[in-house]
Amino acid sequence: MGRPPCCDKSNVKRGLWTAEEDAKILAYVSNFGIGNWTLVPKKAGLNRCGKSCRLRWTNYLRPDLKQDSFTPQEEELIINLHKAIGSRWSLIAKQLHGRTDNDVKNYWNTKLRKKLSKMGIDPVTHKPYSQILSDYGNISVLLNTGNNYQIGSLNKNINYTSTPKPEPYSVLTTSFPNTNMINRPLEVQGISSNENIIPSWNFMSHQFQQVNINQETIQTHFFNEATSSCSSSSSSNVTQLSSPPQSYSCQPSQVQIAPSPSFNWSEFLLTEPLPFPGFPQQQDHHFQGVSPSNNPSTLAQTPQSNFASGNECGLNQVGHEGGLGKFDFGSTIGSQTNNRLEPSSSVSSFVNSILDQDSEMQPEFPDILDESFEY
DNA sequence: AACTGAGCCAACCGCCGAGAC
DNA sequence: AGTCTCGGCGGTTGGCTCAGT
Numbered sequence: 001m002g003r004p005p006c007c008d009k010s011n012v013k014r015g016l017w018t019a020e021e022d023a024k025i026l027a028y029v030s031n032f033g034i035g036n037w038t039l040v041p042k043k044a045g046l047n048r049c050g051k052s053c054r055l056r057w058t059n060y061l062r063p064d065l066k067q068d069s070f071t072p073q074e075e076e077l078i079i080n081l082h083k084a085i086g087s088r089w090s091l092i093a094k095q096l097h098g099r100t101d102n103d104v105k106n107y108w109n110t111k112l113r114k115k116l117s118k119m120g121i122d123p124v125t126h127k128p129y130s131q132i133l134s135d136y137g138n139i140s141v142l143l144n145t146g147n148n149y150q151i152g153s154l155n156k157n158i159n160y161t162s163t164p165k166p167e168p169y170s171v172l173t174t175s176f177p178n179t180n181m182i183n184r185p186l187e188v189q190g191i192s193s194n195e196n197i198i199p200s201w202n203f204m205s206h207q208f209q210q211v212n213i214n215q216e217t218i219q220t221h222f223f224n225e226a227t228s229s230c231s232s233s234s235s236s237n238v239t240q241l242s243s244p245p246q247s248y249s250c251q252p253s254q255v256q257i258a259p260s261p262s263f264n265w266s267e268f269l270l271t272e273p274l275p276f277p278g279f280p281q282q283q284d285h286h287f288q289g290v291s292p293s294n295n296p297s298t299l300a301q302t303p304q305s306n307f308a309s310g311n312e313c314g315l316n317q318v319g320h321e322g323g324l325g326k327f328d329f330g331s332t333i334g335s336q337t338n339n340r341l342e343p344s345s346s347v348s349s350f351v352n353s354i355l356d357q358d359s360e361m362q363p364e365f366p367d368i369l370d371e372s373f374e375y
Numbered sequence: 376a377a378c379t380g381a382g383c384c385a386a387c388c389g390c391c392g393a394g395a396c
Numbered sequence: 397a398g399t400c401t402c403g404g405c406g407g408t409t410g411g412c413t414c415a416g417t
Contacts, residue, residue: 016385016386038402051387051403052387101405101406102385106384106385110382
């Protein structure tokens with residue numbers, strides 16, 4: 001049985017809201033608060049669908065909404081979060097005080113996606129196009145030669161014993177503060193290459209361990225995220241994250257991971273510092289769940305602090321200041337004073353490093369990199 | 376001035392999970 | 397267990413604005 005419509009659409013007004021209608025919603029909410037939205041049209045004297053009233057309130061009339069344009073810091077946060085969790089706009093929006101999921105989604109679709117594309121970054125995978133091309137070449141090599149091969153000329157010291165895993169590594173790989181790290185031997189990165197796993201996977205394992213997040217849980221859900229995002233970007237992904245199946249198998253020969261049944265992205269994002277170098281420590285009420293005092297720093301002598309020291313791309317993680325997840329954009333973005341930051345250069349510098357890498361790759365893949373691509 | 380296309384964003388659509396019954 | 401209602405979510409669309417011709 002299909003779900004009946006929430007209202008008689010033929011008899012309700014649609015389209016843009018008038019100031020008068022807005023006033024009615026505001027008056028209703030101020031008198032009765034937020035409750036059963038299906039009753040709102042009737043009680044407020046509106047000829048609108050209750051769902052439409054709710055959307056109007058949440059996306060436009062809510063008093064805590066920001067009306068000004070997105071800041072560079074918000075941009076960077078959106079990019080990082082999209083990199084990590086994909087198009088979970090509501091979760092991303094929860095990290096941006098005063099922004100709605102609709103705001104974030106629109107901003108991504110109209111600005112950030114194009115911006116990344118122009119910078120040579122695939123907005124879906126967050127990989128440089130050149131890396132996608134090289135990965136594509138590597139996959140072709142794999143298909144032709146079987147397992148245990150070497151990745152072209154860029155990853156000469158990395159042996160792969162399984163087929164490349166999909167998305168989370170691209171997602172997580174982009175968390176490297178410097179794309180050069182991706183292509184360096186694991187030993188150089190301070191990570192043992194004895195483990196036969198994808199380097200970035202290995203790297204993220206270290207990261208998550210260091211930030212006291214249940215590693216198994218995170219890996220599972222990143223992995224789950226990846227498998228779902230590879231096939232579809234449907235909204236059911238959230239469900240999968242919240243209620244994962246009992247086991248996974250990326251490839252028939254690969255390890256199965258038993259997921260934690262209680263993982264919740266929202267809780268994770270709201271209560272744990274994000275494992276991104278450069279993730280900002282909000283200075284107001286956004287990150288009340290992340291308290292420097294209740295999270296003794298475990299970052300000071302960690303691989304990622306090594307990354308921070310060698311960071312050239314601007315996604316620095318610095319300024320631990322005794323607190324877990326205490327990141328400071330100010331040192332990389334510019335002069336941060338109080339809550340207001342100077343315009344960011346970190347994204348562009350990150351991209352610049354990628355473009356530099358492309359230049360280095362140019363002699364190796366002249367035919368490929370000279371081509372332009374449309375996505 | 377008129378037309379066109381791109382950019383933008385508010386609003387809608389349809390699906391889903393949770394919870395009440 | 398099945399049905400229904402509600403709110404939440406991500407994807408998509410309609411229409412407005414504006415720059416270019």
